[in-house]
Amino acid sequence: MELPGLSKGELVIAKLLCDRSPATVREIFESLPEDQPMDFATVQTYLRRLETKGYASSILESKTRIYSSKSQASSIVKRTVDELLSRLFGGSKMPLVRHLIEERSITSDELQELKELVDQLAEQKKTTAKSKQARKK
Amino acid sequence: MELPGLSKGELVIAKLLCDRSPATVREIFESLPEDQPMDFATVQTYLRRLETKGYASSILESKTRIYSSKSQASSIVKRTVDELLSRLFGGSKMPLVRHLIEERSITSDELQELKELVDQLAEQKKTTAKSKQARKK
DNA sequence: ATTGTACCAGTACAAATGTACTGGTAGCAA
DNA sequence: TTGCTACCAGTACATTTGTACTGGTACAAT
Numbered sequence: 001m002e003l004p005g006l007s008k009g010e011l012v013i014a015k016l017l018c019d020r021s022p023a024t025v026r027e028i029f030e031s032l033p034e035d036q037p038m039d040f041a042t043v044q045t046y047l048r049r050l051e052t053k054g055y056a057s058s059i060l061e062s063k064t065r066i067y068s069s070k071s072q073a074s075s076i077v078k079r080t081v082d083e084l085l086s087r088l089f090g091g092s093k094m095p096l097v098r099h100l101i102e103e104r105s106i107t108s109d110e111l112q113e114l115k116e117l118v119d120q121l122a123e124q125k126k127t128t129a130k131s132k133q134a135r136k137k
Numbered sequence: 138m139e140l141p142g143l144s145k146g147e148l149v150i151a152k153l154l155c156d157r158s159p160a161t162v163r164e165i166f167e168s169l170p171e172d173q174p175m176d177f178a179t180v181q182t183y184l185r186r187l188e189t190k191g192y193a194s195s196i197l198e199s200k201t202r203i204y205s206s207k208s209q210a211s212s213i214v215k216r217t218v219d220e221l222l223s224r225l226f227g228g229s230k231m232p233l234v235r236h237l238i239e240e241r242s243i244t245s246d247e248l249q250e251l252k253e254l255v256d257q258l259a260e261q262k263k264t265t266a267k268s269k270q271a272r273k274k
Numbered sequence: 275a276t277t278g279t280a281c282c283a284g285t286a287c288a289a290a291t292g293t294a295c296t297g298g299t300a301g302c303a304a
Numbered sequence: 305t306t307g308c309t310a311c312c313a314g315t316a317c318a319t320t321t322g323t324a325c326t327g328g329t330a331c332a333a334t
Contacts, residue, residue, distance in 0.1 A: 005145075007321055012224050025281075033227075042323050044282080049321090063281065063330065077225055077236055084221060087149050088214055090170075093237050094247055099214055100230050100237075101254060110231055111262060115255055117238065121248055144291055162311080179293050181312080186291090200300065200311070 003071075003079075004053050011080060012036075013046040014055055018073035021056075022066050140208075140216075141190050148217060149173075150183040151192055155210035158193075159203045 006014055016028050029043045047067050050056040055076075058067045089095040101114065143151055153165050166180045184204050187193040192213075195204045226232040238251065 008220070008224065009322060015225055038322090039324055040281090041325070045323075048283090060282085065282070074236075074240060078240060080221065080225065081233070081236065083145070084217065087145065088152055088217065093241060094250060096218070097234060097237050097251065098254065099211075099218065100234050101258065103211060103215060104230060106258065108262060111255070111258055113231060114234065115259070117235065118248070118252055118255055121238065121243065122252070125245060125248060146292060175292090176294055177311090178295070182293075185313090197312085202312070 003055060005083070006050075006053070006055070006076070006080070010046055010050060010053075011076070013043060014050055014069070014076055015073060017047070017050065017056060017067060018069045018071070018076060021069040023068075024064055024066055028067070140192060142220070143187075143190070143192070143213070143217070147183055147187060147190075147192075148213070150180060151187055151206070151213055152210060154184070154187065154193060154204060155206045155208070155213060158206035160205075161201055161203055165204070 013028060016031055017023060020027060020031065025040065025044050025047060028047065029038075029040050032038055032043070047056065047058070051058055051067070055071055056067050056069055058065050060066075085091050085093055085096060101110075106114075150165060153168055154160060157164060157168065162177065162181050162184060165184065166175075166177050169175055169180070184193065184195070188195055188204070192208055193204050193206055195202050197203075222228050222230055222233060243251075
């Protein structure tokens with residue numbers, strides 16, 4: 001069940017749907033960021049296409065169709081990012097990480113957040129290593 | 138001079154071109170990752186389109202056309218990542234950073250690299266702050 | 275009963291995209 | 305000089321994408 005890729009436009013709607021699933025066309029329509037408005041009917045079309053592509057399902061609840069996402073936001077994100085990585089960075093992620101935190105100005109808050117993340121990961125790593133050792137893998 | 142967006146396919150070629158510019162069609166063709174082969178003529182078409190869109194220029198050097206990228210890889214990357222960020226993460230980058238280092242298994246080496254990066258940034262930040270203070274901005 | 279109002283399914287359609295064939299030519303091998 | 309190669313410009317074309325109109329209908333307000 002290899003889902004077909006999503007176009008740029010579909011992606012926006014897919015993400016919105018994930019975050020609010022289940023939702024009506026109108027709900028999605030209204031949650032559009034106002035910097036890129038879109039016709040109600042256009043949203044409709046995108047949702048229909050998402051369903052066709054297997055990313056969503058829907059039921060007709062007395063006159064109103066309710067769409068539900070069939071995939072987690074995380075999996076859509078993963079898929080999309082994977083594509084990006086393979087297209088631009090030969091599949092490895094560190095170059096992108098670097099790009100994100102080097103080529104763009106980072107705020108102190110973000111830096112702080114990042115630091116915590118790293119510490120946390122390091123901690124986790126240590127634990128994993130230990131338990132591995134314990135199990136004498 | 139707002140360059141038009143690049144499609145997924147164009148992006149691959151654009152990146153390849155950036156990395157080797159100037160290059161002939163054949164060179165690009167041969168540097169294609171073998172997991173997604175493509176006809177020579179298709180590469181030709183992509184390059185032509187890149188030129189039309191303003192991302193590349195070319196000259197005919199005695200029977201062979203030589204393409205050069207007109208933009209830095211970094212700016213193409215930036216543009217593409219920006220798009221992704223706005224589409225999937227409301228424009229902020231930390232969620233993507235998080236995704237990259239949390240949702241995907243990270244190796245010790247990568248973690249180490251990340252740690253260094255963070256330290257380096259912290260250092261830089263401190264310096265900046267100081268000089269700002271010195272200048273009594 | 276009449277008229278809006280919402281929403282739906284279907285259809286439309288130009289532009290962008292992915293992918294490639296073709297006919298022509300210049301240079302080199304035979 | 306005759307092919308065979310490489311390469312080029314141009315053209316082709318089915319799909320996908322972006323974007324939206326339409327005609328029909330059910331429910332609500334008049």
